[in-house]
Amino acid sequence: MKNEPAKHINLPIVDLSEQTERHVFVARGNEIEWNGHPSTVLLPDGRTLFCVWQGRRDGSRKHGALVGYMKRSDDGGRTWSDYIDLPPNWLEIARGAPLIHRLVDGLGKARIFVFCRDENRTTFLQAVSEDDGCTWSEMRPIGLADPANEPITGWTAPITILVSTAPDGRRRHLMWYERNRAGEPKPGVIWQSASYDGGLTWGESKPVVDKAGSSEPACVRSPDGKQLLLLIREQNREMNSLMATSDDDGETWSEPRELPLALTGDRHLPRYAPDGRLVIDFRPVPPGEAKTLSAFPDNYCTAWVGRYEDIVEGREGERLIRLLRSHRGADHTYPGLEVLPDGTFVATTYIQYQPDELQSIVSVRFRLDEIECE
Numbered sequence: 001m002k003n004e005p006a007k008h009i010n011l012p013i014v015d016l017s018e019q020t021e022r023h024v025f026v027a028r029g030n031e032i033e034w035n036g037h038p039s040t041v042l043l044p045d046g047r048t049l050f051c052v053w054q055g056r057r058d059g060s061r062k063h064g065a066l067v068g069y070m071k072r073s074d075d076g077g078r079t080w081s082d083y084i085d086l087p088p089n090w091l092e093i094a095r096g097a098p099l100i101h102r103l104v105d106g107l108g109k110a111r112i113f114v115f116c117r118d119e120n121r122t123t124f125l126q127a128v129s130e131d132d133g134c135t136w137s138e139m140r141p142i143g144l145a146d147p148a149n150e151p152i153t154g155w156t157a158p159i160t161i162l163v164s165t166a167p168d169g170r171r172r173h174l175m176w177y178e179r180n181r182a183g184e185p186k187p188g189v190i191w192q193s194a195s196y197d198g199g200l201t202w203g204e205s206k207p208v209v210d211k212a213g214s215s216e217p218a219c220v221r222s223p224d225g226k227q228l229l230l231l232i233r234e235q236n237r238e239m240n241s242l243m244a245t246s247d248d249d250g251e252t253w254s255e256p257r258e259l260p261l262a263l264t265g266d267r268h269l270p271r272y273a274p275d276g277r278l279v280i281d282f283r284p285v286p287p288g289e290a291k292t293l294s295a296f297p298d299n300y301c302t303a304w305v306g307r308y309e310d311i312v313e314g315r316e317g318e319r320l321i322r323l324l325r326s327h328r329g330a331d332h333t334y335p336g337l338e339v340l341p342d343g344t345f346v347a348t349t350y351i352q353y354q355p356d357e358l359q360s361i362v363s364v365r366f367r368l369d370e371i372e373c374e
Contacts, residue, residue: 009262011316014371016364017300017325026051026071026080026348026361034061034358035069036350037097040336041112043132049073050133051080051336051348052098052114053361061331061358067094067116072133077338077346077363087138090127094139095119097334099157105198106171113199115142115157121185123151124158124177128200145196145203152193152202153185154178159269160219161199162228164249172196174250176208176217176230187215187235192250209244211256212236220270220278222308229311231268231280232256237287240264245312261286262316263304269337271345273368277318278311280304281347283333298330301349305368321371323364328352331359343367 016022027035038053050072054065068090071080098116105111112129116139124142129135142152154177161175173195180188190209193202209217213235220229228250232242240258265284273279281303301324306317326332336348348363 009260009316009320011262011318011320013320013322015322016366016371017322022365023324024077024080024363024365026363027053027055027069029353029358029360031356031358032059033057034059034065035361036061036063036065036359037334038336038348038350038361039098039100039334040338040346040348041100041102042338042340042346043102046341047074047076048132049077049338049346050100050112051361052100053350054096054098054116059358064096064119066091067096067098067114067139070114076340076344077348077365084133084136086136087127089138093118094125094127097156099159101158101161101199103161103173103195103199105200106196109198111198111200114139117153117157117185121153121155123153126199143201145201149203149205152177152205154191155185155187156216159216159267162219162221164228166194166196166249167251170196173199174219175202176219178215178217179207181210187213187233190214190217190230190232190244194250208246208250208253209242209256211242212238214242214256216267218268218270220272220308222312223272223276227312229308230256231259231263231270231311233266233268234264234287237285239287241268243311259311260314260316262320263311265298265302267334269335271337271339273339273345274343275368276307277368278304278306278308279337279339279345279368281323281333281335281337281349283330285330299326299328299332300324301326301333301335301347301351301364303345303347305371319371321366323347323366324349324351324353324362326351327355328359343369 158175194204216233
């Protein structure tokens with residue numbers, strides 16, 4: 001029997017969307033420049049940020065655009081560089097929402113990767129920087145641990161890549177993405193792949209969650225390190241967003257279940273605050289008749305605040321924060337979210353900032369201790 005989604009939200013809502021002093025433009029949209037689906041990474045120095053996104057320069061706003069737009073901040077996201085020169089083939093073959101990750105292999109070598117897809121979703125693509133973003137490789141098909149295997153592909157590139165321990169004790173990275181039951185790169189089933197060389201090659205691919213319209217998985221480790229939690233978009237809009245847990249570092253996963261309505265939407269991105277609370281940036285998209293709730297409109301880039309335990313125990317959490325208001329409905333978010341050493345969150349999204357502009361890449365800066373005084 002299908003569970004009915006929750007119809008109410010009881011959390012307090014803090015609205016920061018009109019506090020323009022918190023807003024920093026990474027790239028401003030105009031009548032011909034559309035910017036979409038940013039991803040960010042914070043380097044270990046606590047102040048250097050990279051932001052990568054897709055864009056169009058012809059006045060259209062269709063998703064699946066060219067990947068080849070990147071900027072750098074050296075002051076924790078307060079100001080941003082000019083566009084970084086990237087290899088020409090990024091714009092030629094890379095498409096869709098790019099995801100940027102800094103991965104460290106077992107020998108301590110750090111690399112920054114950008115993952116995205118090719119035009120027809122036949123394979124994920126990857127580019128790598130071996131020097132903390134000073135130079136970048138061309139885009140190439142994602143590396144396979146066994147070249148005889150089929151290319152790895154999905155609807156969207158991996159939002160989360162985490163370190164885990166394999167059953168034989170080896171250190172590995174895990175990533176998650178989606179396909180349907182027929183194996184096509186569409187929502188439906190969450191897949192997991194592993195890398196033992198710091199993200200250069202991937203294998204051990206397997207389905208781990210099969211329910212409804214599962215899509216855009218993001219993963220976070222519990223505060224005690226013993227559990228992994230997947231937050232999952234429900235693309236069919238028949239139920240709330242989904243969650244699943246693993247108590248053996250990704251070897252097996254629980255049966256998925258619905259999240260509260262307060263965490264229902266797309267493109268979840270979790271980060272821990274210094275005090276141990278979770279902040280999860282996402283685009284709220286309630287299912288079915290819940291869309292009529294005035295307390296949960298889908299035109300705000302939103303952050304949820306609560307504890308890890310709130311999620312796994314089915315509680316609503318502490319509060320919601322409206323970060324930015326979109327002037328074009330639900331065409332927004334797909335965020336980056338970083339936490340600076342002083343506890344400042346830098347939430348970076350794409351959004352139609354003004355009615356007469358195409359989408360911009362905008363950051364919102366906030367601290368939880370400030371929010372609690374609002």
